[in-house]
Amino acid sequence: MTDIEPLDLRFSADELAEQRAHIESFIEERLDAAGVERAVLGLSGGVDSTTTAYLAVEALGKENVHGLVMPGEVSDADNMTDAERVAEELGIEYDVLEINPIVDEFLNAVPEAEGDRLAVGNARARTRAVLNYLVANHEGGLVLGTGNRTEAAIGYFTKYGDGAVDCHPIGNLYKQQVRQLAADLGAAQELVEKTPTAGLWAGQTDEEEIGMDYDTLDAVVALTIDGEVPPEATADIADTTVENVQHVRDLHAKSEHKRHVPPAPEQLF
Known part of the structure; x- marks a missing residue:
């Protein structure tokens, strides 16, 4: 490897303005198509949910956005504080809903799963999804997803957890583009640059779990997954x-099922 700058996927000023307007129109269109006026989303204190919340307020008005802060046993207190801070800065309605009692009931029902980090972590994510939909259904609204293009490509989300939403407003953006848009929307710089974590278990960070930094991951996804550049050339450019390139390709292939509705047998008659 050589000492070169990572692949720059950021937008020009004109592209950024166009992308921002495009996503805001998308949010409005999805709600109009469903015949609803309100949107619900989970707030984690990270850049993805922060960006989505800002866009939702721009598109719908603060009175039509409801944020849910859903701390669990392993949630970082600073992240939860940041999540509330985002809601307060935007002036949106928000609730803090503790998920521990709910997850504990699951583990009381299936005690042998206690200590299974992945299974319990996914249960936390799915509990948050259920609460998102409980509130959205009660209020007659849609659930906005906070996943980005890079993480979707490698399946870095919980099936029927944070992947269980009505639409993905920032689902067409690589991580560095999300950060760029967050800054353009006026999000605090410390939130734009914060170390990402899914918060599924104590001490977890996205980049450590994935095995590379997001700028590198963005580049590999853009080149070898979206652009179909061969692995050797991708490694040189990124x-x-x-x-590492093969690792990303493997993650993409293994997570294919997450990006589609569950399959059924072909119709015979």
Whole structure:
């Protein structure tokens, strides 16, 4: 590898303005198509949910956006504080809903799952999804997703958890583009630059779990998944190893089922 700048996927000023307007129109159109006026979303204190909340307020008005802060046993207190801060800065309605009692009831029902980090972590994500939909159904609204293009490509989300939403407003953006848009929307710089974490278990960070930083991951996804550039050429352009490129390709292939509705047998008659 050489000492070069990572692949720059950020928008020009004109592209950024166009993308911002495009996403806001998308949010409005999805709600109009469903015949509803309100949107509900989970707020984690990270850049993805922060960006989505800002866009939703721009599109719908603060009175039509409801944020849910859903801390669990392993949630970082600073992240939860940041989530509330975002809601307060935007002036949206928000509630803090503790998920521990709900997850504990699941583990009381299936005690052998206690200590299974992945299973319990996914249960936390799915509990948040259920609460999002409980509130959205009660209020007659839609659930906005907060997932981005990079994480979707490698399946870095919980099926029927944070992947269980009505639409993905920032689902067409790579992580560095999300950060760029967050800054343009006026989000605090410390939130724009914060270390991402899914908050599924204590001490978890996205980049450590994935095995590379997001700028590299963005580049590999853009080149070899979206652009179908061969692994060796991708490694050279992204300034990474062929092994890292293959790792991303493997994650993409193994998570294909997450990006589609559950399959059924072909119709015979």
